[in-house]
Amino acid sequence: RTLRFTSFSQPASLQSPHKQARRKQFTAVMSEAKPTEKFRKDYTPPPYWVKNIDLDVRIFDGKTIVVSKLTVKRDPATKEGAPMVLDGEDLTLKRVCIDGKDISEYTADKANLTIGAKSALPASFLLETEVEIVPEKNTQLSGLYKSGSIYCTQCEAEGFRRITYHLDRPDVMAKYRVRVEAKKSWPVLLSNGNMLDSGDTKEEGRHYAVFEDPFPKPSYLFAVVVGDLGKISDEFKTMSGREVKLNVFSEHENVDALDHAMASLKKSMKWDEERWGREYDLDVYHIVAVNDFNMGAMENKGLNVFNTALTLAKPETATDMNYMRIEGVIGHEYFHNWTGNRVTCRDWFQLTLKEGLTVFRDQEFSADMWSHAVKRIQTVKALRGRQFQEDAGPMAHPIRPESYIAMDNFYTMTVYYKGAEVIRMYHSLLGEKLFRKGMDLYFERHDGCAVTCDDFRKAMADASGRDLTQFERWYTQAGTPVLKVEGTYVPGESRYELKVTQSCAPTPAEASTTKKLPFHMPIKVGLIGKKDKKEIVPTTLCELTKDSQTFEFKGVTQEPVVSVLRGFSAPVKLEMETSDEELAFLMAFDTDDFNRWEAGQRLMTRVLLSVYEEVKAGKKDPKVPESFVQAAKEVLTSEAKDQQLQAYMLILPGETTLSGFLKDAIDPAALHEARVHVKKTIAKSLESIFRAKYKTLSTGEKYKLTAGEVGRRAMRNLCLGYLMASEAKDASAVAATHFKEANSMTDKLSALGALVDLPAESEER
DSSP states (O other): OBOOBOOOSSOGGGOOOOOOOOOBOOOOOOOSSOOOOEEGGGOOOOSEEEEEEEEEEEEETTEEEEEEEEEEEEOTTSOTTOOEEEEOSSOEEEEEEETTEEOOOEEEOSSEEEESSSSOOOSEEEEEEEEEEOGGGOTTOOEEEEETTEEEEEOTTTTGGGTSOBOOSTTOOEEEEEEEEEETTSOEEEESSEEEEEEEOSSTTEEEEEEEEEEEEOGGGOOEEEEOOEEEEEEEEOTTSOEEEEEEEEOGGGGGGOHHHHHHHHHHHHHHHHHHOOOOOSSEEEEEEETTOSSSEEOOTTEEEEEGGGTOOOTTTOOHHHHHHHHHHHHHHHHTTTBTTTEEESSGGGHHHHHHHHHHHHHHHHHHHSOHHHHHHHHHHHIIIIIHHHHHSTTOOOSSOSEESSGGGGOSHIIIIIHHHHHHHHHHHHHHHHHHHHHHHHHHHHTTEEEOHHHHHHHHHHHHTOOOTGGGHHHHOOSOOEEEEEEEEEGGGTEEEEEEEEEOOOOTTSOTTOOOOOOOEEEEEEEEETTTOSEEEEEEEEEEOSSEEEEEEEOOOSOEEEEESGGGOSSOEEEOOOOHHHHHHHHHHOSSHHHHHHHHHHHHHHHHHHHHHHHHTTOSSOOOOHHHHHHHHHHHHSOOSOHHHHHHHTOOOOHHHHHTTOOSOOOHHHHHHHHHHHHHHHHHHTHHHHHHHHHHHOOOOOOOOSHHHHHHHHHHHHHHHHHHHTTOTTHHHHHHHHHHHOOSHHHHHHHHHHHHTSOTTOSOO
8 A cells, every 4th residue: 555645855756645655644534432442462363254255336326236245154263152243334234144044133333233143153154235335425535435437445444344344354365256337438347356257237328347356365455446447458478478468547638648657567567576486366457547546556456546646657747756656656566466465464553564565675676677776865865754753753653553543543654664674674684595585485374364573574584594583673662773883993903893882762652761672683884994995894794682782893904984884774873973084985985875875965964054054153155175075076077887876976965954953943044045055166166077967968869768867867957956056157048958958857847946046136037
């Protein structure tokens, strides 16, 4: 499930109208009943299980009739005579039958249907109910509702109970057979699984389609879509040679913008086979893009429903970031087919089991498709900007909550993004080979089952032979750990010592005396020689398991500069004394791309805040350190394999980011002036290099969506921004030409942004 969050300062590639990552917009509906808090420790299996579901959904103007036939079996641990309680909301009950016979001994209230309270139910039976619902009046947008002219469903987390009576919980997995009927003016009829039959009904002007999903699934993955939609179609041959039919649907006016969604789906299917050995299982895969869909996207089995903002793209209207974002979200929902659908959550406390794991998978997919470094940077910026704040606030919670009142409140950055970081730490601790072995074992053990986070951790432990008991603390303890790091070089012994101390303060909801137990975390470290500027110790994994540990590196023959937490190997805050000279050194020579960017951002932040204080004090033309300008020059003139990363390296921290480091009252005008001054200083000092680089990158080629071309555009547009900041006489003319000749929205917006920054009184503006 991809959520729709209000975006603040995260990169455009992470913004959504996505699950990319993200403040959820909910329609809050208060129940008349007093809220009940649910606890993870209270989980018990249901007294009855549903093994098969046969649904008949007949949609009419103003009402929909749903007939449900459930094949029910009593759990062996359930005593004979126990009633069966089904979930149901806003349903008009018409009849109830058991084994083909109408019954009257039942009770139905606003939340439940109870049968067998007076007469004992058989060990297995067929339960049939008929209900009437009104999708047109379903303002909760949960269950079956009418969105514009389209009927569609949203059943996660507890929407299926608004369609029919059922055991609406994720551990009840059943095989579905669904018949959908509607008038012919709604020509598209879709549900999960393979289509078995379709045709006209006896009633004039109506038609039907029958679908079967042979794989057990929980009710939250059920979907129906009915309406007048256009589509594009294609095929994909799986690694075993099966042909899968692919369809991407949308309102007719949007069909010309669906090609990228189809290409993204095919890339996702191929990548999942190659990286994880996961093959798609049905004969057909549908994506439906709806203008008014209330979520970002939903991974319903074989029938994904998307908001068009996360589906439609063409060069005239979408930027490179939009393209990459759409590809990532389509990948995310597809990857759920195995991590969420074939293997799902036992209960909603385990939500991070499917979401954290699938976010990790979509991050790896995007990194493989585009840029590992840039994807990591974007992810960490979102994590620090949103999830760290969540950890520090009153809603702080572990990635596996212990209790909830409304489950929708836990579709959070912590569950999704911190959950993905926990999965990444498994990967860092075990390595690619053993992590893959653990994934294979997880699927082998639990395919077709509803399981827990502990089951995943056990699969990783058993596959690797590692003791991961302590690692469970990432699931049980809230808050962002802080690492204090001190390094000591002992030249006489050619030895370097790194002392790492971890702590995790109580969250606002916890008692001030709360003592957190030490986490098990991977700390990736490298050493670069100060003298020859070459790596002395390549990336080394240090496993921190105690409150404080000292790691020793031998054979260090020259004084090093240490690169700590490479690749942001753990979701922590790092405290370490580092001089400006050391940051400039790491910015220029660190072999870890993330830490190069990180050193640059820290150095830029220091310079910007220093200039801010001088501007605030009224000083004219504050001095920008020459070492800082030279560090920027080193990045600009380097032969970059990844030009998108090179561009990121030269983007100054924004004013919102900078304001987070200021404790006293903020002077916004002075902060803005300081940032403009620093950018202008860099631009003037390196104008000739920016100009030459801009010309070299101005190829005039047609728009292509490749990693190389995305990097070229990113770097070219960055050079344009610095040329404008240099106040060169021809800069505005260059920007105007850039705008007129742009063949993509990426270039147009970049040029427009540069021109908008011209002073209001200037003739060029």
